[in-house]
Amino acid sequence: MKHGLYTLLLLALGFLASAQTVYKDFEVDSAARPIGGLPLLEKFITVNRRMPYTAEVDRTKGIVILSGVIEPNGTVSEIKTLRSLRPDCDREAIRLLGGFNAWKPALKAGQPVRQQFTYTIRFTPTVSQQSEPGALTIYYSKEGHQIGDEAQAVFKLMTPVDTLGLPNGNPVLSKRDGNKWHKTIEYRFEKKPFMHTNTDDPSLPDSIQSTILTIKDPVFKSLNGIIYSLYSDGTPISRLNYVDGKEEGESIYYFNNGLVKRVEERLQDGKIQEWTWYPNGQLQQLLVRADNAIKPEETEFIAQWDLKGNQLVKDGNGTAHLWSKHDNQWIQETGAIKDRHKEGIWSGRLKNGSLVYRESYQQGTCLSGVAYYGTDSVAYTNAWQTPEFKGGMKGLGNYLSMNIHYPPEAAKAQIEGKVFVSFVVCEDGSLCDYEVIRSVHPSVDQEALRVVKASNGKWTPGSVRGRKVRVKYNLPINFLLQ
Template sequence: MKFRVTLFFLLYTFSSFAQTAIYQAFEADSAAEPRGGMPYLTTFLQSNLRKPIAAEAQGIGGRVVVTGIVEPDGRISDVKVVNAFRPDYDREAVRVFALFNAWKPGYKGGKPVRQYVNIPVTFKPNPPFIYENGARVSYFDGADKLIADSSKAQFKQTVPIDSLGIPSGDIVLYKARGKAWKEETRMPLIRKENGVRGASGKSGYLIGYQNGIIQWNGLLVTVDDKGAILRQTYFQDGKRSGTELVYHPTGLVAEKTEEFDDRYVTTSWYTNGQIRQIQSSAKQKINVPTPPDHVLTYWEDTGRQMVKDGAGRAVYQTRTPLPTDTTKFVAFVEEGQYENGFKEGVWKGRYADDSYSYEEQYDKGICQTGKARQADGTVLAYKEVQKQPEFKGGMPALGQFLASNLRYPADAQRARVQGRVFITFVINTDGSIVDAMVLKGVGYGADEEALRVVKSMSGRWHPGYLRGKPVRVKYNLPINFTLQ
């Protein structure tokens, strides 16, 4: 009896060892590889790498080689550094590579097996800059031209940033006074609620800088109620500029939008690192209809490619807040066909609980007709998926209304005050105006007058619509006060 028990134990131990065998790529019948191929893994790595600020300030580039084990289910485990470069780069390379869990496993004898993979992670060099006492420092001559020699500078600017390059304090501009620097102007760091409440019930924040007319300038960061980064966007005088990143809660990039001359190109990923979609969107132009988005490729989270070269069928699944209770979420499924990159034919969408659904007919990406079934069974017909609020009579009528009703305050006239007053308000579903307030004013009674005129517009607006249903829309309106 003792012999039999010992024999069973030996067999069990041998079986366990066989199951955990790890193969090298050359030992597998077919080697593990990233879903979609190495180019998509490289794109993932470069999109997610956050260059440590100390290395970025020095402009240092380099390469770290990491290793990991691709598991039979496509996950990566046991990520380590094989060839190190410097400790901060090594840590970042391990962090990012461990986020990629979208592998085709290696196979041996017709079965998926555990396999080692070695991947180089490249940190690209960049123009160096001065980083002192937790701030990026720049020097300028009398013509506001950036210069490297501080001894010849007329101005010095400091931009406080943390180890990840996130704004952490006021931007201060100093002017040279002999051998000393005297503060000239200061742009305070803005931290304001973004209105999106997290699981804690508290709101997240927008962190960045605004210029004199309340336009965002430079890097704007959105964080959740726990301080995790949700979005990074660059602005130039209130307009989005450069690259925008949107993050999953895990810290993995969910979307990367790059700006080109006439369009934006957005690449998105699932939470496991699997590439999801690549699409391009035309930039909006004044008084010119914006062409529909152009979808180039689309994958399921399993790695199965559904749309290739703009052709195929896509099924999108997202979580959306319920209209009746925004603290609760429901799965929203949309599906349809793409041809030449545009929606074509019938597209359908529905909540998982069947409380809402729609069906739309498309031609070359443009909605021709649509109908949406509401929770109460009501069916709404429409031709435009989204329709912005509009002043009755259009922009000419809005301009005429302001010209006829706006009065220049006497105090402002006497003080020769001119400028723009920015008013924000919400256009309700019945065209009325609520929550009107001054975002940026010029004083001397002009702010109060602008607010009075905006409130007097209540009921003069056509509301915004989403799939045939009127919705509340926030609207910002600049009102000019100019002396003749």
């Protein structure tokens, strides 16, 4: 009996020693690796790296080399600095590497074990901006593109910032005149409470109390520059870039742990490439969609992983699991992806497993579906029906051309441009909540608003799965002198 207990004790001690041993990569049978491969870790580092503002001011450039331990459960521990750059960059490097906890652990004799590793993080100042204590300056070409060479710049935008690099005062746009810069416009900075609507994270409340930092044109009231939304503790919710009231470039959304949740990259063809991560740093999915995509055929699914690291969709084929909102409830959608599009039978269920809808797809197009609302069911052939002007786009074009009256003031000043008007098409087809989101000139904006308001009653409402819904609609209206 004693011999048996002694043997068990030795085995237990041996297992404990093995569990605590930290191996080198050459001492294991299979080395630890990031889920999805090294490129996905590098993508995570790139999108999450935040150059400390004082390091930007000093134009710091260099590397931080870190060591750490990849645990058997795929998390990272014991991160240490092997090569320092400067304290603030070192802290940022440790934050970055500590935020990525999506590793396939090392294996030895078929068992996951602890493995030591090293990783290098590079810091480089932003080329297209110049940072100084209390101010951030961005240079632009004549065409309005960001450039890094001040000597070639025609415009510069100087924004007062705090020690974190967040705006805290009115930005000033200046234009070059020889060797001098002359102020052309002072934008208006505002910091105010904001209720952030949660549309993509079922683990969070539907609405989140936050703070929004906005920069607006003082005349046209359109958003310009980088717009931040912040959680109550100051952690960013989103970082959006606006030009004359329209989102441009890259949009970034964050988890409340400070890591990036989603990045939207605007492509040259007008589409958006969307990367989404889990809170542990693992990539969740990669897709390409049309801007403001609503219909399934407007979205292309490229890759998707579950939280355990299993790849569900690869090269546009597989079985996908998506979270979305239906009738103000979170549902999980499941179905096949073929050649980047929904295919075959898709179903949506509540968290408790109750069936919400079942639809049939071919090459991303919904052929038919049935949705369940309590004891009622609704059959439909189009899952997403966007609002439409009666008479279609051709009818809308005819209506605008016949009803727009060019403001004399704008015509005399030879003012031309495209006004973007936002409004909501309600369930009964009526319009409300009008807003100019991209301005040209006050008189032109007012005419655009007038003609849109006059179209009230000429629209058919949108619907989702057989039920009419309120839909926000953005309408561009061109003003061109003949």
